[in-house]
Amino acid sequence: MSTVIETRNLTKIYAGGFGGQEVHALNDLNLAINSGEIFAYLGPNGSGKTTTIKMLLGLIFPTGGAIEILGTSDITSARVRRNIGYLPEGAYYPDFLRGEEILKYYGQLYGLGGAELQKRIDAVLEEVGMTNARKRLMRGYSKGMRQRIGLAQALISDPQILILDEPTTGLDPIARKEMRDILARLRDRGKTLLISSHELLEVELISNRAGILYGGVLQTLGTISELLTDRELTIEANGGTVESLATLADKGIVTEDRVGEKLKLRVAAGIDPYDALNLCRDAKLSLVNVAPRRETLEELFVRVVGEARAKERSAVS
Ligand SMILES: Nc1ncnc2c1ncn2[C@@H]1O[C@H](COP(=O)(O)OP(=O)(O)OP(=O)(O)O)[C@@H](O)[C@H]1O
Ligand SMILES: [Mg+2]
Numbered sequence: 001m002s003t004v005i006e007t008r009n010l011t012k013i014y015a016g017g018f019g020g021q022e023v024h025a026l027n028d029l030n031l032a033i034n035s036g037e038i039f040a041y042l043g044p045n046g047s048g049k050t051t052t053i054k055m056l057l058g059l060i061f062p063t064g065g066a067i068e069i070l071g072t073s074d075i076t077s078a079r080v081r082r083n084i085g086y087l088p089e090g091a092y093y094p095d096f097l098r099g100e101e102i103l104k105y106y107g108q109l110y111g112l113g114g115a116e117l118q119k120r121i122d123a124v125l126e127e128v129g130m131t132n133a134r135k136r137l138m139r140g141y142s143k144g145m146r147q148r149i150g151l152a153q154a155l156i157s158d159p160q161i162l163i164l165d166e167p168t169t170g171l172d173p174i175a176r177k178e179m180r181d182i183l184a185r186l187r188d189r190g191k192t193l194l195i196s197s198h199e200l201l202e203v204e205l206i207s208n209r210a211g212i213l214y215g216g217v218l219q220t221l222g223t224i225s226e227l228l229t230d231r232e233l234t235i236e237a238n239g240g241t242v243e244s245l246a247t248l249a250d251k252g253i254v255t256e257d258r259v260g261e262k263l264k265l266r267v268a269a270g271i272d273p274y275d276a277l278n279l280c281r282d283a284k285l286s287l288v289n290v291a292p293r294r295e296t297l298e299e300l301f302v303r304v305v306g307e308a309r310a311k312e313r314s315a316v317s
Contacts, residue, residue, distance in 0.1 A: 004161055004192045005033040005056060010065035012051050025051040026216045028065065035160070038183065038193040040203040043213030044305055049196045050089070053163055057086055070160065082110055085154030089165035091146070095139040099130055099149050102138070103156055110157040124152040128182055144175030151182065162186065163194045168202050180206050204297040212301060214308040220300070227300055231269035233276060234293040237285040238262060244283040251279055266293070
């Protein structure tokens with residue numbers, strides 16, 4: 001496993017214009033992305049994702065720190081450029097062009113031409129399942145088809161690395177599944193994918209590793225299975241009073257749902273399951289079901305961002 005993208009203390013401060021305050025968009029990012037993985041780069045709006053991506057692409061310059069891509073810090077060299085495909089968020093292509101014309105245009109930007117370019121166009125159209133629609137105008141493409149042409153565009157130079165900003169946003173469940181399958185296939189063929197997305201269910205299904213950014217600071221980093229461990233317990237039970245449930249909540253056993261007699265309780269991570277069951281007995285609950293529960297990526301995200309926000313608030317006050 002080799003590292004294809006590495007950042008060391010990567011920092012970006014935007015200068016404030018007209019007396020405005022400067023924005024610390026990214027602070028000391030240390031990140032290594034390995035070959036053949038799908039890395040999910042997550043964070044709420046304004047957390048610094050696009051800023052990072054733009055620096056990796058050489059579109060804006062870091063204020064501090066270093067970037068290495070494919071073993072070189074010369075990230076605007078032709079070799080690096082050819083090896084990074086980029087799908088911008090909400091990529092727009094002119095309505096009057098045909099799918100294949102767009103690919104031709106982008107291929108030429110990479111210095112491709114003639115039979116070689118034709119071969120690449122055929123290959124990427126096949127890759128994204130758009131061979132039959134290649135001669136249709138963009139105007140007539142659905143959102144899913146546009147997104148697939150966008151991906152084909154990112155693939156035209158046969159890059160080792162793909163950087164995709166919100167690849168599944170606005171797609172219906174079937175188009176999403178298709179996009180997911182295409183991305184997984186690309187990963188299996190050895191490509192490295194960096195995906196920025198707010199669609200955490202999608203991300204959880206396809207990525208190997210994730211990082212969560214907040215306020216320009218990387219808050220959490222790990223493989224999906226490290227991040228989402230079976231740490232919690234869900235208990236279904238009957239009974240309980242407002243008081244006894246409040247007592248349980250104080251001890252980390254929180255009522256998630258209460259319909260009549262029926263309860264669903266969540267036991268916080270770190271509480272011994274036997275202790276939890278004893279506490280439920282003390283609260284006169286009758287047990288219906290006990291199950292381990294894996295946190296979803298969405299829950300992890302909400303928790304991590306919530307904690308970072310709380311820390312920020314307490315630092316200000
Ligand atoms: N050109 C710029 N000049 C000044 N500030 C900027 C500029 N671009 C971004 N910012 C600020 O930097 C911070 C990070 O923005 P960025 O676009 O990287 O966030 P993001 O994580 O991509 O958000 P989103 O999920 O909304 O796309 C924000 O506070 C944003 O307002
Ligand atoms: Mg963004």
